[in-house]
Amino acid sequence: MGFPERKQKILKLLDQHDNREVQEIADTLGISAITIRRDLQQLAEEGLLVRTHGGAMKAPALHPFTAFTDKATVGQERKQHIGKLAAAQVKPGDTIFLDCGSTVFAMCQHLRKTGPLRVITNSLPIVAAFMDCDQITVNLIGGEIDKERKAMHGQRALQHIDSYRGAKAFIGTDGLSLKNGLTAFSEKEASISKAMAAQADTVYLLCDSGKIGKDSYLKYAPFTIFDHLITDRQLPASTAAQLKAKGVSVMS
Amino acid sequence: MGFPERKQKILKLLDQHDNREVQEIADTLGISAITIRRDLQQLAEEGLLVRTHGGAMKAPALHPFTAFTDKATVGQERKQHIGKLAAAQVKPGDTIFLDCGSTVFAMCQHLRKTGPLRVITNSLPIVAAFMDCDQITVNLIGGEIDKERKAMHGQRALQHIDSYRGAKAFIGTDGLSLKNGLTAFSEKEASISKAMAAQADTVYLLCDSGKIGKDSYLKYAPFTIFDHLITDRQLPASTAAQLKAKGVSVMS
DNA sequence: ATCAAAACAATCAAATTCGATCAAATATAA
DNA sequence: TTATATTTGATCGAATTTGATTGTTTTGAT
Numbered sequence: 030m031g032f033p034e035r036k037q038k039i040l041k042l043l044d045q046h047d048n049r050e051v052q053e054i055a056d057t058l059g060i061s062a063i064t065i066r067r068d069l070q071q072l073a074e075e076g077l078l079v080r081t082h083g084g085a086m087k088a089p090a091l092h093p094f095t096a097f098t099d100k101a102t103v104g105q106e107r108k109q110h111i112g113k114l115a116a117a118q119v120k121p122g123d124t125i126f127l128d129c130g131s132t133v134f135a136m137c138q139h140l141r142k143t144g145p146l147r148v149i150t151n152s153l154p155i156v157a158a159f160m161d162c163d164q165i166t167v168n169l170i171g172g173e174i175d176k177e178r179k180a181m182h183g184q185r186a187l188q189h190i191d192s193y194r195g196a197k198a199f200i201g202t203d204g205l206s207l208k209n210g211l212t213a214f215s216e217k218e219a220s221i222s223k224a225m226a227a228q229a230d231t232v233y234l235l236c237d238s239g240k241i242g243k244d245s246y247l248k249y250a251p252f253t254i255f256d257h258l259i260t261d262r263q264l265p266a267s268t269a270a271q272l273k274a275k276g277v278s279v280m281s
Numbered sequence: 282m283g284f285p286e287r288k289q290k291i292l293k294l295l296d297q298h299d300n301r302e303v304q305e306i307a308d309t310l311g312i313s314a315i316t317i318r319r320d321l322q323q324l325a326e327e328g329l330l331v332r333t334h335g336g337a338m339k340a341p342a343l344h345p346f347t348a349f350t351d352k353a354t355v356g357q358e359r360k361q362h363i364g365k366l367a368a369a370q371v372k373p374g375d376t377i378f379l380d381c382g383s384t385v386f387a388m389c390q391h392l393r394k395t396g397p398l399r400v401i402t403n404s405l406p407i408v409a410a411f412m413d414c415d416q417i418t419v420n421l422i423g424g425e426i427d428k429e430r431k432a433m434h435g436q437r438a439l440q441h442i443d444s445y446r447g448a449k450a451f452i453g454t455d456g457l458s459l460k461n462g463l464t465a466f467s468e469k470e471a472s473i474s475k476a477m478a479a480q481a482d483t484v485y486l487l488c489d490s491g492k493i494g495k496d497s498y499l500k501y502a503p504f505t506i507f508d509h510l511i512t513d514r515q516l517p518a519s520t521a522a523q524l525k526a527k528g529v530s531v532m533s
Numbered sequence: 534a535t536c537a538a539a540a541c542a543a544t545c546a547a548a549t550t551c552g553a554t555c556a557a558a559t560a561t562a563a
Numbered sequence: 564t565t566a567t568a569t570t571t572g573a574t575c576g577a578a579t580t581t582g583a584t585t586g587t588t589t590t591g592a593t
Binding site for chain 2: 032037153160170185186189192
């Protein structure tokens, strides 16, 4: 049994159980422990798992925007819920902007059955999600590719967005608080979200409850940029009340 | 049993079992192990499987828009040859245009080792091919997505191309003849190729010998649009002579 | 704080596999 | 037909992988 086969089996083991000891893996696969240790080191260097004393544990979710394909990510259920709610706001025939956040991405599977749509986005995963969907026309924002976020950014992308007009925009954020408004981790991404919001009649902010009350380091927009906040049921009632008092329309 | 037949059988084997050892494949097909190793190397270069020490494993799931995966086709070898020649024309630091033809796509795997590059393209498969390649910066042309061709087309895309400038352009064509010049099936695709050619200092036309002397229905450009024709060795010597007499620089 | 057991990193040897070169067989071209 | 090119198979040295042994570090309990 070669390394790749072991690699697959080890990752599969860690997918089932969250963590395994070296000896357990060695026994399961019938391979010496020293070899397993070497495998684990290699896999840890690739970031596919986290090495611990005596074993290994499943890799944590990566940067918030690279984990699109990870099904078992924490918070995925919240995102699915938000995605479903947001998708319900879209009517057949709409032209909508979608930014490149993972929460917005969760809308895609629910939008597939909505009917004919025009989607304008800078996100490659979103393009991929609609690639086999005849009813949905996709306009992709051009520009320099940010490989980590799998999206287009930059001046050219902003200009491109400004040349479109749409009924609704669905944008994400890294942080949302009464004091600082919308905050983000990435300036590039924030500027794209802002540009989309400016070209849409109605703006929906998708933000799971875990991000509400938290701030990221870059303040990029006030509350007034969006019309409706879509979040999940884990949002504390007190927080919801505070938001509503500030004039925010909250859906959950 | 020739190579194409083995190629199919090896890929079929790997499709059934996820990974096989060299010796297993050799026994199954009744071929010497050394030949199998050579086959595996070739298949690995085409990206159809992943080579490992002692065997091979199934190619990992590709991005949703990696097209042009007619795996066992014969014409693929010509395209590979042309792609290799074309890639050799690219120098580290170049900015190059790549259009969305399948022959141009064949350049990608050879470009990965060239060094730092800036690639400007309207093709999603090309984007996917360079997604994990740090040395290569990709600028994607925006516009409406043509799902069948997995590329962006339209007026906006043409404008976007006009705003760039590059050293070299590599474009494909559906037909090439002395009488009618460059001909194509798709007007959209032809206009993109033309726009890229206009913005590059040097233009390379990639065209396998099977298309030379054939016409498609849409005449879209004269011979003067390109500087060098890159084709394969199956080009009859007489045809090559005719082209050279017309002032065309032919590489094969 | 100290001690014992386990796990780790480093080095080594055996086995296997790989890559390069060469010869024979086959296919292709003139 | 002959001559050339390509493909297949074999052999040998180099490189990789695997498992064992050694001494060192970490862990957990006294």
